[in-house]
Amino acid sequence: MSTPLATDPTAPSWTVGDVVVHRIDEVLLPPATGPWLLPDATPEVVTGQDWLRPHFADDEGILHLHSHSFAFALGGLRVLVDTGIGNGKERANPAWHKLNTDYLQRLTAAGFPPDMIDLVILTHLHADHVGWNTREVNGEWVPTFPNARHLTSRTEREFWAGYDMEEARRQMFRDSVIPVEQAGLLDLVDVPAEGVDVVPGLRLLPTPGHTPGHIAVELADRGQAALITGDCIHHPVQLAHPSIGACVDIDPERSEASRRHLLDSLADTDTLVLGTHFAPPTAGRVITHEGAYRLSPVPADSH
Template sequence: MPSAPTPSWTVGGSTVHRIDETPLPPGTGPWLLPDATPDVVHRHGWLRPHFADGAGTLRLHSHSFAFEAGGLRVLVDTGIGNGKTRANPAWHDLRTGYPDHLAAAGFPPDTVDLVILTHLHTDHVGWNTREADGVWVPTFPNARYVTARTERAFWAGWAMDEPRRQMFDDSVVPVEEAGLLDLVDVAPEGTELTPGVRLLPTPGHTPGHIAVELSGGAGGNALITGDCIHHPVQFAHPGIGSCVDIDPEQSERTRRALLGRLAGTDTLVLGTHFPPPTAGRVVADQDSYRLLP
């Protein structure tokens, strides 16, 4: 039986592919965004049926995005990973077809040139590495892995609990030890990483969090959110934050500024945790915003 085609979008001359890892369980929404109660969700009919179910429970996914730009084959974020010891039961010892999904989209791991990490949280760095003979080794051996210098510096000074230390040991440190991790100074106005790809500072969820902007010229632009926006309910209520935001007030300021800048433009917003249809444009909706798929 043939596999389903990889979901994709055209931005200028580039095709952006969604590389699926796994849907997240229904309990993720109430834990991650506790203020997005069913009562709040039910106020916004546009969230159903794609982004929430009839009971007002949020739908969330884990996936990456892959595309070609500036002569490079690029992957943004690497999900949760397989076979890893995690405190969150939904992330523990996964066995997904993520590498096969990469290959089906035309991005086998050894062909990836650049891995952009929006931030260093567990569900964004997991496929940085894979297990080989009992050792965690880089999944993308020919790639440069990139994150903001501010992000790595923050975690280097953070008193990590054991689960986070475990994550760094199996998913970040092996990449550093292989000499593949590049730290980038991201300017307030953004920093071009390669032609057509710009890193935008979007702090709050973590201090060095970045979003990724793709410029397609006359063909339009796209923005990959990472976790500065977890779910479309935050378009309607930018004040709803994540329980794991390092700086909730900064996270809200970042979200409001970003949505205000994107509203009414042709920029395609690609949510790193948005369930299908995953992408859309920001439009004004009374005194706030909504996502138009």
């Protein structure tokens, strides 16, 4: 089982215009995650990028990966992007199985109690992004955020509806997706090529490939912008080597194309990139580097 991150009463945050984006930590993923998830990110490839150390990899080329969410208030809404792995879930991946973390306490401490969340955006429907959609109450999985609209791409939900799922994935849908649907809280959004605004300053961008309906999330306020990657980019090593894909990409070629297009749009701009699985400092700006890109880290705001 993964070890929870050390408790920090103040969630790390970044300021985008007047919007404060909080990172809500769940778990540090075990060292075996990197070689499994990104098999082409070999130690030789990783150690060839000095800028990855010490934050994003160790001296032996082992990747650092985290599970966390992002929470912020925008346009009068309290928004949560992705909901992590969740507690007490039966999972085939031992790093995700039957977790017991203080995620909800961290979320509440950051100013986002579960019953006050207005909007949950799900970049895609994988187990480590939907887990806190529900929590167990009296032996049943019930919505954790009962007053929130839950948004995901229509393409995403319809793909999985027609997919021949293995039992582990069926279990994930049973405990983390279907209860939200049955409560009438899941809204499916059509996301065209140019993206779609949810509310002013909050935009969903199509980044298909990892899953067919995968989306990234862009927020903008007072001339500043940030982008939450979801799993279009799992780790900063993919900035240096955009051809490196995840073993679980549904369409690897399309995933790479989405990643390259996104990185090209972000390169040498002031847009703050917030990686959904990036280890601390988690955020940075994309800089062109040696024919590809690197991440220039932006530490969390000091409090």
